[in-house]
Amino acid sequence: MRDSVHELGLLNGSVYKDGGLKKLNIYIDNGIISKLTDQVYDCEKVVDCAGKMLLPGFIDPHVHLNLNLGEFTSSDDFSNGTKAAAYGGFTTIIDFLNPVNRAEEFERALEEKMAEGRGSNIDYSFHTTIGNYKEHPEPLAEKSLYAGIPSIKLFTTYSESDRKCNDGIIVELVRLSKEKNLLVMCHTENDGVILNHFKDGDRADGIENYEESRPEIAEICEMAKLAEIAELEGGRLYFVHVTCGSSVKLLKDKYSSSLNKHIFIESCPQYFYLTKDKYMEKEGALYLLAPPLRSNYENGLLKEHIDTINVIGTDHCPFMRNEKLKYDDSSTIPKGLGGLEYSFSLMYTLYGNCIIDKFTENPAKIHGLFPKKGVLSEGSDGDVVIFDPYKSFIVDSGHSKCDYSPYDGIKLTGQVISTILRGKFIIEDGKFIGGQGEFQRRV
Numbered sequence: 001m002r003d004s005v006h007e008l009g010l011l012n013g014s015v016y017k018d019g020g021l022k023k024l025n026i027y028i029d030n031g032i033i034s035k036l037t038d039q040v041y042d043c044e045k046v047v048d049c050a051g052k053m054l055l056p057g058f059i060d061p062h063v064h065l066n067l068n069l070g071e072f073t074s075s076d077d078f079s080n081g082t083k084a085a086a087y088g089g090f091t092t093i094i095d096f097l098n099p100v101n102r103a104e105e106f107e108r109a110l111e112e113k114m115a116e117g118r119g120s121n122i123d124y125s126f127h128t129t130i131g132n133y134k135e136h137p138e139p140l141a142e143k144s145l146y147a148g149i150p151s152i153k154l155f156t157t158y159s160e161s162d163r164k165c166n167d168g169i170i171v172e173l174v175r176l177s178k179e180k181n182l183l184v185m186c187h188t189e190n191d192g193v194i195l196n197h198f199k200d201g202d203r204a205d206g207i208e209n210y211e212e213s214r215p216e217i218a219e220i221c222e223m224a225k226l227a228e229i230a231e232l233e234g235g236r237l238y239f240v241h242v243t244c245g246s247s248v249k250l251l252k253d254k255y256s257s258s259l260n261k262h263i264f265i266e267s268c269p270q271y272f273y274l275t276k277d278k279y280m281e282k283e284g285a286l287y288l289l290a291p292p293l294r295s296n297y298e299n300g301l302l303k304e305h306i307d308t309i310n311v312i313g314t315d316h317c318p319f320m321r322n323e324k325l326k327y328d329d330s331s332t333i334p335k336g337l338g339g340l341e342y343s344f345s346l347m348y349t350l351y352g353n354c355i356i357d358k359f360t361e362n363p364a365k366i367h368g369l370f371p372k373k374g375v376l377s378e379g380s381d382g383d384v385v386i387f388d389p390y391k392s393f394i395v396d397s398g399h400s401k402c403d404y405s406p407y408d409g410i411k412l413t414g415q416v417i418s419t420i421l422r423g424k425f426i427i428e429d430g431k432f433i434g435g436q437g438e439f440q441r442r443v
């Protein structure tokens with residue numbers, strides 16, 4: 001091969017770089033972006049991208065593939081879930097290890113998920129997860145960091161299933177995150193508020209009461225407490241799947257000097273597109289997830305505060321229609337929604353180009369993948385999305401194994417045409433080619 005002949009050339013597209021669009025050609029060799037230039041070179045394969053945007057491969061740092069909840073297992077495994085993800089432009093996902101309560105349980109949790117990851121079409125990593133942790137967390141943090149997993153997720157609720165992390169451990173973790181290159185990720189809902197919300201011991205388990213059973217105040221007050229810890233201790237705290245505009249506003253108003261430094265915010269498309277009114281519908285169970293969909297007011301406030309949100313993840317965790325509709329009582333319905341395939345188009349339809357960083361550079365930087373991922377630069381992985389910003393389409397159940405999408409029937413503008421992982425097409429002009437994902441050690 002002559003020096004000047006590149007393996008793949010993506011020509012004439014509008015390349016997203018440094019927050020703007022530039023007319024550049026991208027050349028990829030051995031899976032890496034070798035040149036980004038307005039020059040034209042010979043290539044073994046050339047794709048004319050005129051009229052299209054070329055974006056860095058998307059990163060979803062919050063997915064649950066093959067999640068076993070006892071009676072039900074989420075319907076997408078690493079094979080079909082990452083196929084749907086690739087249709088949505090994702091080239092990297094981060095899933096979660098099963099919760100551990102002691103450091104000695106880490107290796108097994110890692111092995112289990114690493115075995116599943118081998119079926120992935122796109123690159124992948126994991127977050128370590130803790131339940132009702134019983135020891136000082138430093139040995140676990142050391143093991144996790146050594147494995148290339150610089151993030152530990154905890155729950156402030158679910159005491160009934162022994163997954164609630166106590167406040168002492170949270171403070172220790174936040175302190176560790178200051179000393180080490182660690183990110184502490186929180187599922188933030190106040191456990192006491194959830195357990196005691198219904199008076200007289202009269203738990204209402206109806207779907208129409210579901211949001212009320214895990215109310216907005218549970219998120220807002222728990223977030224206020226944890227933000228205070230992050231501000232006092234320093235370190236790096238990341239709030240997953242934030243649902244309420246009031247929570248984001250609180251962080252912006254009171255903790256602005258800690259944002260992007262000690263505090264990071266993730267939200268998900270479902271909290272922008274759907275509200276708790278869905279729980280009043282005949283098939284409201286299809287929309288059950290935790291934390292729940294919120295009021296119109298919180299939804300509106302969340303939309304207003306998009307600029308304060310660092311990352312859009314999906315919390316992708318779909319279940320089949322018949323599984324969601326099997327029981328009437330919200331406590332036994334499997335909770336979770338699918339979203340990978342449409343996440344970017346959903347948010348692009350609402351916000352346009354200003355949403356791109358929340359799927360690329362921001363998650364890459366916060367989760368230790370930058371500059372290998374999240375940016376179109378010479379030396380970065382050849383992960384590229386060919387995107388048509390003008391093409392409209394109607395959402396259907398798509399390529400997920402799940403037989404419905406919570407966004408069914410919504411019209412979106414902006415569609416992924418092709419997805420390239422390390423120089424190889426996984427999706428080419430809407431056709432699934434497939435790929436072989438690799439575990440990404442994060443730093």
Ligand SMILES: [Zn+2]
Pocket residue numbers: 062064315
């Ligand atoms: Zn989740």
